[in-house]
Amino acid sequence: MADDADKPSRDYRETVFLPDTPFPMRAGLPQKEPEILARWAKLDLYNAIRADRQRAGAPLFVLHDGPPYANGAIHIGHALQKTLKDFVVRSRFLLGYDVDFVPGWDCHGLPIEWKIEEELRGQGRRKDEVSKAEFRTRCREYAAHWIAVQMAGFKRLGVLGDWEHRYATMDYSSEAAIVAEFHKFVATGQLYRGSKPVMWSPVERTALADAEVEYHDHVSPTIWVKFPVVEGSDAARGASVVIWTTTPWTIPANRAVSYNESIAYAVYQVEAMEEGLAFEPWAAPGDRLIVAEKLADEVMQAAKVARFRRVEAVDPQGMVLEHPLAALDSYYGFQVPMLAGDHVTDDAGTGFVHTAPGHGADDYLVWLAHGHREIPETVDPDGAYYPHVGLFAGLKVLETEGKKAGKFGPANAAVMDKLIEAGRLLARGRLEHSYPHSWRSKAPVIFRNTPQWFIRMDEPLDTPVHGGRSLRETALDSIEATAFYPGAGKNRIRSMVESRPDWLISRQRAWGSPLAMFVDKETNQPLHDPEVDRRIVETIRTEGADAWFNRPVNDFLGNHDPERFEKVEDILDVWFDSGSTHAFTLENRPHTRWPADLYLEGSDQHRGWFQSSLLESSGTRGRAPYEAILTHGFTMDENGEKMSKSKGNVVDPETVIRESGAEIIRMWAAMIDYSDDSRIGKTVLQTTADAYRKLRNTVRYMLGALADYSPDEAVELAEMPPLERFILHRLYELDGQVRAAYEGYVFQDVIRPLSEFCQNELSALFFDIRRDSLYCDRPDAVRRRAARTVMDAVFERLTAWLAPLIPFTMEEAWTTRYPDSHSNCLRVIPTTPAAWRNDAEAARWAKVQQVTSVVTGALEVERREKRLGAALEAAPRVYVADAELSAAFDGLDPAEVFRTSQATLVAGEGPPEAFRLADAPGVAVEPLRADGRKCARSWRVLPEVGSDPRYPDLSLRDADAVAAWDAAHGKVDA
Template sequence: MCADTPENTPEYKDTLNLPKTDFPMRAGLPKREPAWLERWEKIGVYDRLREKEGRQPFTLHDGPPYANGHLHIGHALNKTIKDMIVRAHQMMGFDARYVPGWDCHGLPIEWKIEEQYRKKGKNKDAVPVVEFRQECRAFADKWVNIQREEFKRLGITGNWADPYLTMNYHAEAVIADEFMKFLMNGTLYQGSKPVMWSPVEKTALAEAEVEYHDKESFTIYVKFKVSNADHKHAGAHVVIWTTTPWTIPSNKAVVFGENIAYGLYEVTGTPEECWLSVGEKYILADNLAADVFKKARLSDDQYTRVADVPVSELADAQLTHPLAGAEGANGEWDDIRDFRAAEFVTDTEGTGFVHCAPSHGMEEFELYRDLGMLEQVITYNVMDDGGFRADLPFFGGKYILNRKGGEGDANKTVIDKLVEVGGLLARGKIKHSYPHSWRSKAPIIYRNTPQWFAGVDRTLDDGMGDYGDTIRERALRSIDELVKWTPQTGRNRLYSMIESRPDWVLSRQRAWGVPLTCFTKKGALPTDADFLLRNPEVNARITAAFEKDGADVWYTEGFKEQILDGLADPEAYDQVFDVLDVWFDSGSTHAFVLRDREDGTEDGIADVYMEGTDQHRGWFHSSLLQACGTKGRAPYRNVVTHGFTLDAKGMKMSKSLGNTIVPEEVVKQYGADILRLWVAQTDYTADQRIGPEILKGTADSYRRLRNTMRFMLGSLGDFTEDQRVDPADMPELEQWVLHRLAELDHQVRQGYKSFDFNGVWQAIFTFATVDLSSFYFDIRKDALYCDGDTLNARAARTVLDILFHRLTTWLAPILVFTMEEVWLERFPGDDSSVHLIDMPDTPRDWLNEPLAAKWAQIRQARRVVTAALEVQRVDKVIGASLEAAPVVHIRDEAALAALKSVNFADICITSAISLTGDPSPSDAFRMPEVDGVSVVFEKAEGEKCQRCWKILPDVGMTPAFPGTCGRCAEALAD
């Protein structure tokens, strides 16, 4: 019995080595993060990292965002992933460079300036083009500065003082120079073919500039009469179906399928309101006839199939356009329509016949191109604004779309005229997925216009044929031989796109961009050898002029004469004023960023391109095509792709739905580190979700990790080097922690190298919360708080120091602000920063698999003991585990020996423990998943130490320190 009772024992709290730190529990990130940003800028962290010598360069090339608005959550995801890649590689020993950049040319900016003009009643065409371009430049510059500050607030590191802009004079000069390489190597040509065209924006579009939305369209079934009198089916009608009535005036042919079964159908009755008459005959695909007549409101008993129509009979037929001979048509549609078989015709939808307007459909265009008949079938009925040419009978001046992109009057006018001339069998409406411009959100059309193309299958005369002689060959071989894809599905997606893509449409009929710097010979045809002026000296003059004054000089009076002076007759050539597709701009960035800058790369090739999955048809795609045309290979070694960011329910974010998450608001509420942690917690290779509840969960994970770091800081406050213990002299528990660190070091580095941030975070977080907080810290708190100068206490502090250096540097690429705060709490100083430190090397000889296997057994047994004691605690038999002294039955002799070789009572945080190999009683506590371990509960014997709270028989045996156990008395004496 202890001589001293709790009432008359001294207060020992102040003798404990409790954690001491000013590191706050509450982070206060929104208010504190800006100060760290200022500090990093003041001490020049990014520039100081560049001064580290002897490092292998590592370059992530930034895919340029567009400079025309505030950041959205996709921007935050994208830039944070890039930042983690750069920071992690820097801390793994590389010279990791990051030059941020912006796309500055193109229609979105031009569109904004035009909107401003419209509000002021100003006519864009009345403004000098250079003045208009300067307004576009000022608009882009404004948004570059705004976005730069928004990116920096997210903790993104990089050369912010000297970013790249596609509108910088040097960039414009290089873009023009890269274009002129296409001019010189035989890739460039002018052609006329249907391209995706935006009537609202009055320009051609690339596939990457198009998105698909549901659209309600008119559908019409149109009659083409078999007109040759000697034909077996003379007077019958072939029926076509289309969702674009406006293309009927441009119809030049009808095609059928060679393997489709066709029949001749006769109308035997009609309802009251119907465009069909009894006795009329129609040729239709048998699989579709019933559906066609249903659309015409005929019942099954109002028509009958009267004959087969073999394909051979179709081939002999001549068809007339429904508007042929119409009064006022002026003979516009009187020619016989071409009628032939085509492979793309099916009998799964429509009528089994396809109406061909090769000026407005790629399949039809290619069919007649291959037949050598384009001159007979190409029309120019639709102008750049989507209106019919003024002199087109009946339809001149009608518009496919109105000014805002809504339904114009062209479709209705065409339908009404067809009804008037008896050319319509049925009509209706259909809701279907339809291409829209992603900028104006208006529907687009296919329109045949003269454009400039890069031929992807043209043999290149450039001496760079290591990976093929055409752009397509080089691109496909690059994809498989030179590039690593994360995830691998990115390779499949881009490969299939390159494999089947048509020639690249380079030209846009706009003003704000880099012009197609070439000249065409007056009077020559595009097919003539001398149609394009190919002169290296002319090209050099253009590049030099752009380098000095920017691309605006192309539009100044007398520029053609100045450039051609003494090299070619200016009067003999026309100057091209189309501008380059902005994807050519961004596709050329490898040349003026990677190749030309001092912080670029020696070979002009990036280690990583990283963007969203939409860039398989965008920047990844255009960069690959452009570089294969000018460098002979891909400009990247790794391509990393992230998915789209959705709301918490998995829906696409939309202002109209009110489900958008704005980065600025998240930063204001939680701080940028929480947003960065959300990025690290997601599998970015798929679509990710974000919402208030998800962010709350992220903040909770953050708090748990912060508590782990706070415990380490508090326990290391008085740690000195003379307390350090050599790993070989440490207790097994510390050696096991070092083993886990060696395992984790490999996992973290491999994860960062393979861009697996979710894997890195989960590994570190699980280690910090499960292995450390719930196990190691829980066990060693007793030694840290209560021991004097013991091996256990010194070894524990040594391990905590080792943990500190690794956890802070491992996590610094993710939690850039918090790890800086943690670091400065321990290592303050004007020039101190965790971001100037490398991840420390972790000795491989810390790995100890036999020890790890042994401690896996120990932890399994501990689980059973802990669960058994929890039952007693819930039943209020005990209040804490230190009140227990359980008996643990271990069936396996080796496991029993392992437990006996360590202080298992300390590991289980009990005051005592008994280990036995005897058979356990039937009422012993067991866990089904842990075989061979059972626990019999016993209370600890003795008195409660008033210092460490263990219940031990030796409490009160040291008069100098009443109410303490022998261990605590010894610590107090020291």
């Protein structure tokens, strides 16, 4: 009978206001996101937001897209970069801006050429067997294919932009604009043709600019070579100047030896060689060698000299040497002068520098500084010695064909063999050092003398744009006027611009925008005729850059004599192409402006697109095309290692999207410190998914708790209980943090505080405390109405604040609650009343939570020891010695705060056996069991249960709520 008495008199589940929402716990993002994308496409979301902002007179914000290269599917670096750009676009929309963002692509250049060459080889055809028109058409089609693939990938990530009007550097209008920008440099005298050594890729058969070169460790042969003295002081006669180099192949191009007037040199005589060597050394007793005094020991050690003596000091000035290969071939029968140069040091080597003016920047400059003008040409475009080079004609410095392409050829070994034959090799070895490689092909490059076109960096320009400043000075001034995120980017790009040489802009390739100009054969100067330039640009605008290569010169020259002019068929450096994108994307388009507010790319673009854009715009407009630059780091695997297919550590965004959804990539991008290199992999993605799930569940709980919520039940601030006032205060604080973080592009400072807010103040505090009220209070109860009023405010803000970062989920949440509304993405951040700020309430709840932590700890011990079950079985007696902590509970129900059925606060230290925590001094807890019966509806244990005879198994609160529910549903028992 007792058991029967404890059974509920009815099933009260229908009277409990449990959360109710169709918003699923399992996101199903791979299936849901395409549905949302389709909805956005139907709305033409990007243009809809812009139109909405323009109607409201919103300020304009311009993000100019740095063009990715159109030669493959998107990788995780692409995904990070475009997602960050989307964060900017969506957050600026959210902040009330009208945002212009036109996605673009870089289409010209070597990688695409290689792919087409590979296709041709697969068909048994050589590139030189194909017309330039056909070759360029193939390149254009290849790039167009990958633009479509990449665009689909970026759209799948949820990236908003003016996709319909995307730009590409290969569009006819773009090529025309690029050529027009080039003509501006010609017209202002900033362009010149120079024959000097440039970094040359034999594999790619073209010159490279500094920005196209990267450095990798490489093992080179090192040689010490003897140059016999033919003219000099008495001490120097019969001696040899010793040089040291890591490029033996440049010895045939040697024309001088450089020294430094501040270095002390001396003649040394070899007296004895090391014994027991496995080979015959190339030095012998009696040899007289001239080296820097500081380096004599190192040189003799390399030559296996056991004993030597210093003869006397010597001054290299005025010495004349013999080329070390002169005895073998008359080609080397010229004299080799000694040249003074500041670039020579005695830090390593011999204190002398072998000088080949056709194969080194310093060599070239010191050669010119001493009045020499003729630069020998030793190596052809394929990296082989020209036929006229004695002893070595046709030998390759670098292999350019087959499996060995990019490897060093036989030239080094052949030169060393001939030096041994001539008796001029003193020693040799090997050195691992940093060596320049092509950024794209990864093959080594060489310095090679070749005529090229350059833009001057240091020529003062007396134009309205420059006002007597050089291009370098204009660019440096622009850097100072630019904001950098992070700030270290300013020094990085500044140091690069300060030290960079003249801009090498010509390339000897087929696929690109042409240096569309003519050169006067008599003056060797570019033709500058505005009418000719106009015809060139308009033809390219109509027919594309192919017209420059296909049309006869008379179509452009007009009345000029075609026999007098040379048509330049080099193509422009692709960095000039991409550096010009601001000209045709931001100018002469409606609803945008020049300069852009922001450029956003990886940190490697300080030497790439940021810099080429800076130089192009500074040269044509006198300032940078941007107000600010934001940079991000590289993506690494979970161990901090570079990703590569061979390692199997590549994270493919398409796979992540297919398995988990684009939202997980976006969440990851929001959580990282993107300014540094970031890690990603299975573990990182799982952690990200867990964080996403917690956010989603928070939103889901609010949607359920707000079912059927009406603004009519809203409670005014003055009527709010303390807990609700605290949550509103936190919304006030977060509103300021979120706005500041978005303004400063610190997306981590949005997602992390909001995630913590959802987990700590919402789920673990507000929802946990108010769950009983939400489920069991009658609908018109002030406490329940206040909780729902605050939840509505939280939902309104959370779905807005998070929309730029996880827009799919926020869109799903918004349309779940408001199925007939416009897109959540059309919203701006809701205004948060200043009256919500309540520092006193914040201070109160900090103290309340300090006490609560001790109660929670005590109850956990009781549950672990099986002395208590759920917290609702407890009635803790809480001792609080600190008067301020006690005062914090004024106006609060301790049992409600502690999530127990009953609770008592007592002033004092409490008995010794009470539970305590070291980090909450002055608080002690006796975890007592609650007295009374368990309410059949709310499960609270209270003495009052059964006091209402209508509902003998309910507490008074629950009885009142059920009575109201019964009345509303016509179930009142007369």
